[in-house]
Amino acid sequence: MRKVRRFRIELRRREWLRRARKARLDPASLGLGDEAGMAAFASSLQETFASAVLWRSFPAGDPRAHLAPVSGLGFTVGLATLGPRPDQFCRALVESRQEGRHAMARIGVELALEDAVAFALGLIKAEASEEGCELSPLSSLREMEGLGTAIEALEASKVGVTLQDGQLDPLGTAAFCVSWIARPRSRRTAPQRR
Numbered sequence: 611m612r613k614v615r616r617f618r619i620e621l622r623r624r625e626w627l628r629r630a631r632k633a634r635l636d637p638a639s640l641g642l643g644d645e646a647g648m649a650a651f652a653s654s655l656q657e658t659f660a661s662a663v664l665w666r667s668f669p670a671g672d673p674r675a676h677l678a679p680v681s682g683l684g685f686t687v688g689l690a691t692l693g694p695r696p697d698q699f700c701r702a703l704v705e706s707r708q709e710g711r712h713a714m715a716r717i718g719v720e721l722a723l724e725d726a727v728a729f730a731l732g733l734i735k736a737e738a739s740e741e742g743c744e745l746s747p748l749s750s751l752r753e754m755e756g757l758g759t760a761i762e763a764l765e766a767s768k769v770g771v772t773l774q775d776g777q778l779d780p781l782g783t784a785a786f787c788v789s790w791i792a793r794p795r796s797r798r799t800a801p802q803r804r
């Protein structure tokens with residue numbers, strides 16, 4: 611099993627604002643319309659992140675192979691988390707009746723979690739490439755069986771992740787699986803004569 615903790619996640623503010631507008635939120639009405647207000651809010655949220663990724667690769671014949679998105683030479687089960695503090699940050703916004711800012715924070719957490727998963731996939735892709743493989747598209751694990759398998763196989767409690775009432779806790783956590791597929795050999799053409 612591989613683990614990386616405390617890597618930096620920079621919130622992509624332009625994408626954050628785009629998603630907020632799509633969700634019909636008005637950042638200006640929430641005091642986040644100018645650069646300084648948005649930067650302060652982003653900084654407060656980022657300080658809560660205790661990012662961690664775990665992953666473990668298995669051969670194709672492993673009993674957990676049913677989690678793999680496609681059949682291949684093997685597969686990797688992974689998990690990314692932002693830790694429990696983003697949930698506490700969001701809960702505090704709800705308790706202080708700041709529903710708009712809560713919605714903005716949830717979008718920020720979603721975006722940061724996507725970046726954490728992308729970070730893990732970059733590391734897994736490098737491992738697969740060394741073995742002459744490429745990765746299948748990512749498959750999110752959302753059903754109880756897949757989540758339970760991921761929690762057990764990755765010893766997720768080491769980074770504070772558990773399974774509560776059929777979902778991952780803390781909420782800023784994602785489990786996923788990718789298959790390792792043999793990279794097609796490139797056909798070499800005969801050199802051109804000059």
